Amino acid sequence: MKKIKIIQYINNSNVSKFRTIIQIAFFLLFVYGGYFFINVGSNLPIFACPYNTGSPGTCYLISAQHNLHITWDQLFSFRGLGFITGLGSFVLLFIIFNKAWCGYACPLGTFQDWITRLRKLTLTRFANYDELSFKRLSWVKYVFLVLLILIPLGMSNSFFGLPKISQDMGAPFCQICPGRTVLPLFRGDTSQVFIDFTSNTTMVMSSLGILFMALFFVGSFFKKRFFCFFCPMSALQYLFSKIGILRLVKDGSKCTRCGNCSRVCDVGITAIADDITSKNIVKDDCMMCFKCVEACPEKGALDVKFFNFKIFSSTEEGFFKRYGQDDSLTSKKKKDD
Amino acid sequence: MIFLKNIKKSKYTFRSVLVISLLLFHPLVAQEINWFSNMPPEGEKNIVTNGMHRLSSKPGKRGQSSIIQWLRKGTNPEEAEYFQISEKENFEFYLFSPSKKQVEGKLITKGGKSFFSYVSKEEGYYNAYLIQKEVSGNTLNIAVAKSELLNHSCRNGHKLVRGLVGPNLYPEIIPIEIKRERGFAEDLHYFTASGDNVEYQFLVNGKPVEGANLTLVTQKNWNKTLKTNKEGKSTFQFIQDYFSSWQELNNREIYYYLLYGEITLPEQGNYNGNEYSYIHYTISLSDGYRPAKTMYMSMFWAFAVFVVTIIITVIGIFIYRFKRQKIYKEIKLDEKN
Numbered sequence: 001m002k003k004i005k006i007i008q009y010i011n012n013s014n015v016s017k018f019r020t021i022i023q024i025a026f027f028l029l030f031v032y033g034g035y036f037f038i039n040v041g042s043n044l045p046i047f048a049c050p051y052n053t054g055s056p057g058t059c060y061l062i063s064a065q066h067n068l069h070i071t072w073d074q075l076f077s078f079r080g081l082g083f084i085t086g087l088g089s090f091v092l093l094f095i096i097f098n099k100a101w102c103g104y105a106c107p108l109g110t111f112q113d114w115i116t117r118l119r120k121l122t123l124t125r126f127a128n129y130d131e132l133s134f135k136r137l138s139w140v141k142y143v144f145l146v147l148l149i150l151i152p153l154g155m156s157n158s159f160f161g162l163p164k165i166s167q168d169m170g171a172p173f174c175q176i177c178p179g180r181t182v183l184p185l186f187r188g189d190t191s192q193v194f195i196d197f198t199s200n201t202t203m204v205m206s207s208l209g210i211l212f213m214a215l216f217f218v219g220s221f222f223k224k225r226f227f228c229f230f231c232p233m234s235a236l237q238y239l240f241s242k243i244g245i246l247r248l249v250k251d252g253s254k255c256t257r258c259g260n261c262s263r264v265c266d267v268g269i270t271a272i273a274d275d276i277t278s279k280n281i282v283k284d285d286c287m288m289c290f291k292c293v294e295a296c297p298e299k300g301a302l303d304v305k306f307f308n309f310k311i312f313s314s315t316e317e318g319f320f321k322r323y324g325q326d327d328s329l330t331s332k333k334k335k336d337d
Numbered sequence: 338m339i340f341l342k343n344i345k346k347s348k349y350t351f352r353s354v355l356v357i358s359l360l361l362f363h364p365l366v367a368q369e370i371n372w373f374s375n376m377p378p379e380g381e382k383n384i385v386t387n388g389m390h391r392l393s394s395k396p397g398k399r400g401q402s403s404i405i406q407w408l409r410k411g412t413n414p415e416e417a418e419y420f421q422i423s424e425k426e427n428f429e430f431y432l433f434s435p436s437k438k439q440v441e442g443k444l445i446t447k448g449g450k451s452f453f454s455y456v457s458k459e460e461g462y463y464n465a466y467l468i469q470k471e472v473s474g475n476t477l478n479i480a481v482a483k484s485e486l487l488n489h490s491c492r493n494g495h496k497l498v499r500g501l502v503g504p505n506l507y508p509e510i511i512p513i514e515i516k517r518e519r520g521f522a523e524d525l526h527y528f529t530a531s532g533d534n535v536e537y538q539f540l541v542n543g544k545p546v547e548g549a550n551l552t553l554v555t556q557k558n559w560n561k562t563l564k565t566n567k568e569g570k571s572t573f574q575f576i577q578d579y580f581s582s583w584q585e586l587n588n589r590e591i592y593y594y595l596l597y598g599e600i601t602l603p604e605q606g607n608y609n610g611n612e613y614s615y616i617h618y619t620i621s622l623s624d625g626y627r628p629a630k631t632m633y634m635s636m637f638w639a640f641a642v643f644v645v646t647i648i649i650t651v652i653g654i655f656i657y658r659f660k661r662q663k664i665y666k667e668i669k670l671d672e673k674n
């Protein structure tokens with residue numbers, strides 16, 4: 001009886017509020033944690049940026065780029081183990097919380113959510129991609145991921161007899177990543193906001209970095225989680241998402257295709273409503289915020305599972321408790337009733 | 338002091354007092370400053386600059402490079418002479434790893450120039466010291482050339498950073514030290530930049546010394562001398578040594594500085610059968626510093642790129658939205674037809 005009450009309490013709770021608190025805590029940890037002598041390692045599945053000196057750890061993408069900046073001989077020797085162990089620890093960390101790292105822990109994601117709140121305050125209409133644009137643009141992150149792997153390799157090796165790529169590319173993705181320019185701003189450090197005139201390569205890369213920073217601000221203002229859609233970390237995570245312990249599971253037989261789940265989705269995934277055959281519903285752009293579960297009025301249609309244990313489920317009671325006042329979501333349900 | 342009082346009593350002129358003083362403290366005035374330099378001599382081949390700290394190194398077998406630091410004398414970093422130290426001279430050379438262990442480093446003389454070389458295997462600061470002792474008149478001169486060389490690769494991760502940034506001191510072996518105080522958030526990516534206030538502590542036998550002269554000389558020969566305070570500390574602000582026609586930032590441009598300190602302390606003793614009444618301590622430390630990213634037009638250019646991108650994107654979004662807007666139009670159907 002007590003167990004049922006606890007489950008009922010969780011299913012009726014407002015996960016978004018809980019998420020906001022967790023996000024603030026993680027933001028403080030990953031932006032200022034270094035000042036408190038906290039060290040959380042160097043293969044994190046989020047943007048904990050080493051360019052921000054307050055960061056207690058580093059994002060895996062920078063480690064991967066450094067580990068791949070070696071010759072073929074080195075890559076297939078003892079030194080190549082660095083890449084394997086780095087990837088191994090990234091995967092180990094990742095599988096525990098799956099893509100919830102993006103929804104709950106990534107400081108850059110949290111900052112985008114704050115920009116969205118600012119947009120809401122200014123009563124500006126948000127933007128969404130149409131289905132075709134969504135499909136086309138969702139490839140961009142995979143292109144970034146491939147370049148992120150190939151460019152460091154091309155800096156140490158020659159591909160098909162072509163000249164090696166300039167060393168000035170450094171860690172190429174970091175040069176254009178908004179995390180490098182934006183996160184240090186939270187500790188008053190503007191040193192990453194500059195154009196590097198050392199060489200043509202550094203000039204182009206640092207200019208692109210500033211360009212992406214500007215697009216990050218404007219994009220996040222008009223489109224929820226704008227950058228996450230192009231994030232190569234998200235692409236890399238999706239490759240291992242199937243083995244994640246934390247899962248978002250759908251029971252298609254219980255789904256009425258009301259579309260609430262896709263309407264509340266910050267990234268705009270429509271497949272979560274349309275797909276009634278897949279059980280594991282975590283898509284490559286999903287950040288596991290579980291807003292879809294909150295917005296689903298059908299009992300057991302969407303479940304969050306950890307080690308196959310249901311930890312949060314969609315219920316009619318929970319839906320009305322959370323959205324009782326929100327006409328945009330309940331009107332359809334009322335009409336149906 | 339007693340000595341000077343006696344001179345005054347014997348009615349010597351000021352000039353004679355000065356001449357006698359100069360003769361007595363001849364080693365103090367004439368002694369040259371020896372220091373370790375990262376700048377390769379002209380015509381030196383096969384020298385590459387490695388890592389973010391651009392340390393000079395020679396590539397070796399299996400991708401292992403040896404860090405090289407040349408021995409120079411004089412107080413003008415651009416013009417100081419490269420010299421050789423012969424084995425007959427009385428000197429001691431020490432190299433300590435970041436884990437405070439004494440490690441092997443070779444002091445090599447080639448082509449009339451001496452340099453030391455070592456292979457860095459550990460993450461953190463390697464400390465190198467060249468100690469020279471000689472008795473001149475009634476003074477024992479102890480001259481120490483110090484080098485603090487940071488070894489870090491992001492490939493190795495960023496664990497235990499606080500323990501690795503040091504500073505490491507060896508008062509039982511090295512009689513005199515200049516310690517650069519570490520910043521609160523200092524990490525393995527630290528690099529002094531122009532405009533920075535850097536605090537140095539002057540220590541003799543591990544204890545801070547008040548009233549010692551510390552002189553900072555930049556590559557362009559700008560110099561400033563400060564006396565250490567009660568805690569043996571002096572703070573120098575690094576001036577801007579880098580000027581380009583358009584003030585564009587060359588982020589890889591490193592300028593070198595030489596910091597040296599000296600003090601004479603009364604201490605009687607015997608060194609190699611020679612009696613002395615004073616010890617004259619001299620220590621040098623050289624490193625590089627970068628132009629501050631925030632001090633140049635580079636930041637202005639970045640700001641310009643940022644603002645222009647934001648303006649273009651925002652205008653673009655509003656034009657797009659405006660074009661898609663459908664003006665309300667009432668259509669009246671002719672029901673008769």
